[in-house]
Every structure is written in structure tokens, then in C-alpha cells.
Amino acid sequence: MDQLLRAIVAALALAAAAGAAAAGKCELKQIAQWPLRADSYRPAVDGAINGQKVGILLDTGAGSSVLRGAAAAKLGVGRDASARAPRLFGLGGETRVETVVVGEFRIGDAVRRNWPALLAGEEQFSGDLAFYLGNDFFRQAEVEFDLAHQAVRLFQATDCATASLAYWSKDAQELPLEAPGRKIEFAVTINGHALVAQLDSGATLSMLSMVGARQLGLSPQTPGVTAAGCISGFGSERLDAWLATLESFTIGNETIRNAQIPFADLWQHTRAAQIGSNIRRQVVNVPDLLLGADFLRAHRVFVSNAQRKIYFSYVGGTVFRGAAGKPCSAPQSG
Secondary structure, rough: OOOHHHHHHHHHHHHHHHOOOOOOOOOEEEEEEEOOOOOOOOOOOEEEEEEEEEEEEEEEOOOOOOOEHHHHHOOOOOOOOOOOOOOOOEOOOOEEEEEEEEEEEEEEEEEEEEEEEEEEOOOOOOEEEHHHHHHHHHOOOOEEHHHHHHHHEEEEEEEEOOOOOOOOOOOOEEOOOOOOOOOEEEEEOOOOOOEEEEEEOOOOOEEEHHHHHHHHOOOOOOOOOOOEEEEEEOOEEEEEEEEEEEEEEOOOOOOOOOOOEEEOOOOOOOEEEEEEEEEOOOOOOOEEEOOOOOOOOOOEEEEEEOOOOOEEOOOOOOOOOOEEOOOOOOOOOO
């Protein structure tokens, strides 16, 4: 178990208070509840690094937890360019990565000291979202996204192999997760085509990959498709996005008609490239669709890593918030 998660369990000391569960009886124990920042569309919480208050993005789309590079000096985290870590690839292409030691990381009542963390990110630091808590942390527990009530909760499940963990509603749906891995992936159906979706709480908007769009017969030249702006990630590259109106989007037995979901060549800067006589292999097995914060704001979602299931229920509002925007090549005003 991760040191931070152990600290959360120890700080709340729920095991002693609750007593032992009856043999064979499912026990779902809440070990933390984090209030979300009201000013952040994506799920973010308050925390501290080396005694300085920071924002922490809860990012299930990140395979590894990352300290943003531009925040290191401000937070007193020493950098050592010779301490290299495995490359990171994302929507903005490859980003330089270093390993650093975060002296003190605090979130809620839990503290982790001397955390060997990754330092990455090419973009300039704005605001105070300095740390992305990734799925390397969340896959160790059960996690509930309840953005309607401005909360993310962590649980431990004991003897719950077959019990429903959707404790808030008997009508909540469940889906099996794909084979164990670093991502929260499951099946959806768009316009009658089966696609693989990844729950990416760090993404502002849900988005189709170009591979997923092509399975639906979509391209930037398809009649009715419009420009949807310019997107970026940790790397320095930017991507044009396009907006399409889809006949149907189905997850479980919930179907959304005329959903407007943008698409982009999300992985164009993360493909295998040949350098001299060596082939550098990059990202493989990428999802067809990222379900972002817009999806989470319209649903209550519980991810059970123990059961390899996801539970969800619609709570209201617009599910997908794609909108028109200027492409990357458009001249900037001002």
C-alpha cells in the first residue's frame, strides 16, 4: 500500500472504531472524504507541499502522480537534471521527466514525507494546481466521484466480491472494467460501434481520439464537423480539435442522443519513432475515448478496483460540453 494511503487510514483510525465485520459480510469503509474546490471545474482539492498551500488535481487519466515542473522552485523542491525517470508521453507529446524528493506532501489529515516523485510538464505554471495525483494512487483503493456534492471519497472494501457498492442508489448501473492495468477503462457504444473509454478526471472535456472518430466514419472533412479549438497537455505540442454531433452515446443502459463530443488526433505525438538505427516505442493500447470532468459532473461514479467494476448514476445536467473554437493555426487576438 502507498505510504500516503496508509497515512490516510491511520489518520482516520476507522478500523478500531467500526469493529470487526461479521465473517463473510461485505463491509465498505470510508477512509477519507476530500472537499472539492468550488472554483475548479475539474476535481481539485487543497493540499500543501513543503508547508506551502497548493492545489492538487485528482487525475485518474495520469498513470503516475506528477509535480508540475514550473512549480518546483516556488515550492522549494530541488531539481537534479541527472536524475532521470522513464519518459512520459501525453496529449502534448513527450515531456522531460526528472525524479525529485518532495520533503512533505499533505492532503486532508494525511502527510507523506520524503516522497520520490516525478517532475514533469512543459507548460507555464499558472494558478496553483501544482501536483497531479494520478491513478498510481487511486488504483489502490475504491474511489467515489460525487461532484454534485463537491466531494471525492476513498473507501476500503472487505468481503465484497459480489455485493453492489453503489450504496447511494439501488438503481445505479455497473460495468466491468477492462483487464487489470494502469487505466480505468470500460466499454461504451457510439452510433452502434463498441469503443473503449477511459475515465480521465483530469480532462476538462470528454474527447474522442482520431482512431475512435474514424471508426464512426468521422474526419475533419465530414459535413457538419466544425472546429473545436486548440488543446494541449503536459508536452509542448498543441492539437486541433473538431466537433461532431453523434447520433447516440450509450454507457450501460443510459443513452444520450445528439451528443456533441470533440475529437482530435490525441496520440499523434506519442507514436513509435525511429531514431537512427533504434526504434523508440512510445504509447500503445490507448483508449478510443476520454470521459472527462463534464461526464463526472453529470454522474455519480464509484470505481471499485477490488471488484474491477465501475458504478454510476446520472444526477442531472448536460453530460458533454463540446463547443466551437479557433484552431491552433488561427491568429491570436490582442
